[in-house]
Amino acid sequence: MKPIPLIAVLLPLALPAFALDGQIQIHDPSTIVRCDGKFYTYGTGGTTLVSEDGWTWTRGAAPPRRGMAPDVIRLGDRYCLYVARNIGAQPRADINLIWSKSLDTNSPDYKWEEAGVVAASDGVEDCNAIDPGLLLDPTDGRLWLVYGSYFGFIRLVELDPKTGQRLHPDSQPVNLAINCEAAVILYHDGWYYLLATHGSCCRGAESGYNIRMGRARKVTGPYLDHTGLGMLQGGGKLFLGSSSRRIGPGHFGWLDLGDGVQKFSCHYEADLDRGGASVLDIRPLLWRDGWPVAGDNLKEGTFQIESARTGTVLELAVEGVPVGGARPRRGGPPGAGGLGGPGGPAARVPGGAAGGGIFGGTGRGPIPPQDVAQVSTNWPVGNVDVRLANYLDQAQQKWAITAVTNAGGYPGSPYFKIAIAGTDRVLAATEDAELVTLPAFTGGPEQLWRIEQLTDGAYRLVTQAGPKTKEPLALSAIGSSSATLARFNPDSDKQRWHLKAP
Amino acid sequence: MFTDPERSLPRCIRRMPAPALVLLTATVLTAAAAESAVRPPAPSLERPASAEKAPSADGFIQRWLILEPIRSNTALTDNAVRETVRREYFPNQFSVIPRDGDKVTVGGEALTWHAVDTKAYNVNLYHFAYARNKPTSFVLFWAVTIVHCPEERRDVRLAIGSNAASVWWVNGQEVIGLYGDRQTVIDDGVSRRLTLKKGANIVRCAVINAGGATDFCARFLDAQEKPLQGFTSSVSADTR
Numbered sequence: 001m002k003p004i005p006l007i008a009v010l011l012p013l014a015l016p017a018f019a020l021d022g023q024i025q026i027h028d029p030s031t032i033v034r035c036d037g038k039f040y041t042y043g044t045g046g047t048t049l050v051s052e053d054g055w056t057w058t059r060g061a062a063p064p065r066r067g068m069a070p071d072v073i074r075l076g077d078r079y080c081l082y083v084a085r086n087i088g089a090q091p092r093a094d095i096n097l098i099w100s101k102s103l104d105t106n107s108p109d110y111k112w113e114e115a116g117v118v119a120a121s122d123g124v125e126d127c128n129a130i131d132p133g134l135l136l137d138p139t140d141g142r143l144w145l146v147y148g149s150y151f152g153f154i155r156l157v158e159l160d161p162k163t164g165q166r167l168h169p170d171s172q173p174v175n176l177a178i179n180c181e182a183a184v185i186l187y188h189d190g191w192y193y194l195l196a197t198h199g200s201c202c203r204g205a206e207s208g209y210n211i212r213m214g215r216a217r218k219v220t221g222p223y224l225d226h227t228g229l230g231m232l233q234g235g236g237k238l239f240l241g242s243s244s245r246r247i248g249p250g251h252f253g254w255l256d257l258g259d260g261v262q263k264f265s266c267h268y269e270a271d272l273d274r275g276g277a278s279v280l281d282i283r284p285l286l287w288r289d290g291w292p293v294a295g296d297n298l299k300e301g302t303f304q305i306e307s308a309r310t311g312t313v314l315e316l317a318v319e320g321v322p323v324g325g326a327r328p329r330r331g332g333p334p335g336a337g338g339l340g341g342p343g344g345p346a347a348r349v350p351g352g353a354a355g356g357g358i359f360g361g362t363g364r365g366p367i368p369p370q371d372v373a374q375v376s377t378n379w380p381v382g383n384v385d386v387r388l389a390n391y392l393d394q395a396q397q398k399w400a401i402t403a404v405t406n407a408g409g410y411p412g413s414p415y416f417k418i419a420i421a422g423t424d425r426v427l428a429a430t431e432d433a434e435l436v437t438l439p440a441f442t443g444g445p446e447q448l449w450r451i452e453q454l455t456d457g458a459y460r461l462v463t464q465a466g467p468k469t470k471e472p473l474a475l476s477a478i479g480s481s482s483a484t485l486a487r488f489n490p491d492s493d494k495q496r497w498h499l500k501a502p
Numbered sequence: 503m504f505t506d507p508e509r510s511l512p513r514c515i516r517r518m519p520a521p522a523l524v525l526l527t528a529t530v531l532t533a534a535a536a537e538s539a540v541r542p543p544a545p546s547l548e549r550p551a552s553a554e555k556a557p558s559a560d561g562f563i564q565r566w567l568i569l570e571p572i573r574s575n576t577a578l579t580d581n582a583v584r585e586t587v588r589r590e591y592f593p594n595q596f597s598v599i600p601r602d603g604d605k606v607t608v609g610g611e612a613l614t615w616h617a618v619d620t621k622a623y624n625v626n627l628y629h630f631a632y633a634r635n636k637p638t639s640f641v642l643f644w645a646v647t648i649v650h651c652p653e654e655r656r657d658v659r660l661a662i663g664s665n666a667a668s669v670w671w672v673n674g675q676e677v678i679g680l681y682g683d684r685q686t687v688i689d690d691g692v693s694r695r696l697t698l699k700k701g702a703n704i705v706r707c708a709v710i711n712a713g714g715a716t717d718f719c720a721r722f723l724d725a726q727e728k729p730l731q732g733f734t735s736s737v738s739a740d741t742r
Binding site for chain 2: 478479484
């Protein structure tokens with residue numbers, strides 16, 4: 001980050017839907033780390049944000065070092081916080097390590113210890129030793145620190161994975177990129193990805209911050225973008241830029257929730273729905289063609305919920321009414337009144353007059369959407385089963401997904417309710433871990449759904465808890481026409497769903 | 503499934519000149535008449551040669567008692583199918599465990615129960631009916647098997663596929679209903695978790711076909727959704 005006055009300005013923040021809830025104002029957030037069931041992130045100026053569920057955030061206690069753009073990582077039983085500071089005119093700076101065995105101020109283990117400088121810039125060299133980013137390499141357990149900001153290079157040094165302190169302090173850092181900041185390295189499937197923030201920060205809605213990336217087969221580089229341009233030559237494939245009313249994303253942080261669910265954190269220089277404040281966000285991380293892709297948290301809407309496994313969609317188990325009305329099938333089974341309907345002999349003539357014939361449609365232009373109020377009069381009252389079926393644009397196949405306020409959430413999103421659009425019938429878990437629709441939403445945990453995008457872009461839909469099971473269970477296509485609840489298995493497509501606008 | 507008779511003809515035949523078509527038709531009809539006199543046994547089915555049969559490697563139940571088809575012109579919609587299968591066709595149709603060769607009378611027509619083993623994962627009802635000179639279209643089949651478990655099995659599921667609509671019962675409880683004109687897909691309809699008791703368990707189904715091919719397949723899945731093994735099927739509840 002660039003130098004700014006470290007003045008915390010607390011703004012009254014509106015709470016629009018689908019941004020994190022609570023106190024989320026922060027600049028240069030660290031990687032989000034979990035400690036004793038809570039989520040923590042640390043920002044410039046000592047800002048600490050804490051969350052029980054990753055959705056609703058509150059301010060936490062500032063660590064003893066209140067520098068710039070910290071990063072945090074768990075090493076064994078220690079939480080190591082790396083905090084940068086200017087120690088003179090830029091680019092003279094250093095990065096200090098402090099550690100604690102807990103991040104929870106209520107824990108007896110909450111006690112920060114100083115562990116010294118791990119990297120520095122002397123004000124002359126082509127580097128500004130701020131904006132630390134950590135990687136514990138999953139392939140070999142080695143610990144790496146990247147750092148730097150605009151003055152010259154993003155650099156890489158190795159740390160001791162036991163202590164978090166510098167290894168080989170006399171060795172020359174490796175240059176990885178130029179003209180960027182807030183770098184971090186991510187390992188995935190044989191590649192190292194260097195994500196760094198380009199553009200200008202700290203200018204509110206005028207900030208040009210955007211996150212770019214390159215990849216390399218070795219942690220030491222060279223990191224090339226998708227065009228083959230090296231990040232040492234200014235290259236970088238765009239990962240996330242400004243969009244909609246969220247301006248200037250920066251400071252990527254990887255959040256692995258396990259079970260194949262990956263997310264990333266960042267801040268926006270200006271969230272226009274929150275008065276232009278700099279705020280935290282958590283979004284899905286997808287992978288496509290060997291590159292990370294920024295996903296979006298689910299927005300409210302009406303969807304067809306299609307199984308990635310079977311291609312069939314979730315529907316209320318009621319007899320459907322063909323959209324536009326039933327029409328006869330040529331040569332259909334005798335007496336098949338349910339398949340037939342209005343239409344005389346002319347209607348059975350292929351290519352007949354407008355409005356007739358089996359391939360002629362109604363001849364009356366667009367068929368209006370099915371009126372759920374009309375077709376639902378024949379639906380049973382009370383609880384109704386669900387099933388999977390071919391999508392036919394019928395009312396019992398359209399689900400309105402809406403956020404539930406004050407019910408908590410999970411990293412990036414609130415809980416949702418899932419109802420047949422235009423009705424109060426909501427999808428719920430039964431006591432024996434099956435599915436049912438209830439006639440109305442009552443707010444019970446079995447009616448709250450955690451809907452998360454997976455790394456391939458599909459979604460998983462997870463209930464808060466089945467009444468008997470005591471564990472989250474995911475919507476699962478156990479058969480082409482049957483759905484149930486099951487423990488989420490990231491290696492199966494049974495619990496992967498596509499949410500499509502009908 | 504229903505197959506449009508005209509569209510089911512190969513394109514080359516549909517485009518054939520009229521005289522040639524007449525000749526072809528005559529030939530086919532002659533052949534058909536000869537076939538109808540003596541039909542070969544169902545190629546995919548055989549008579550059981552043992553008292554019990556283990557499921558296939560994929561868990562499919564391969565031994566069934568099947569009643570010769572009941573003529574039925576019902577539609578395949580949810581309500582129509584439910585209404586059709588709830589109608590009483592023969593005494594104790596939801597509880598009877600017939601014996602091979604038992605007869606019932608439905609609509610004045612004597613129909614026979616046959617014990618069969620299928621050589622495949624599915625039970626080809628078209629083969630079953632055709633080999634017996636019985637109708638294959640617009641019909642209702644009833645089938646029963648007895649599943650013997652050496653011990654109680656909890657949290658299993660019945661998983662079936664059918665052409666076309668079908669309703670299934672395990673120990674008298676309706677557990678699956680599949681509606682609409684459909685083809686057999688393995689594990690298309692899957693029941694909720696259920697318990698197979700130690701000893702004999704009765705699995706029963708009604709399959710309604712509109713036209714063309716007709717078959718079904720059935721297996722149980724264990725709590726891990728893997729094909730259930732460790733049981734046998736028979737056509738008698740008295741096997742043990």
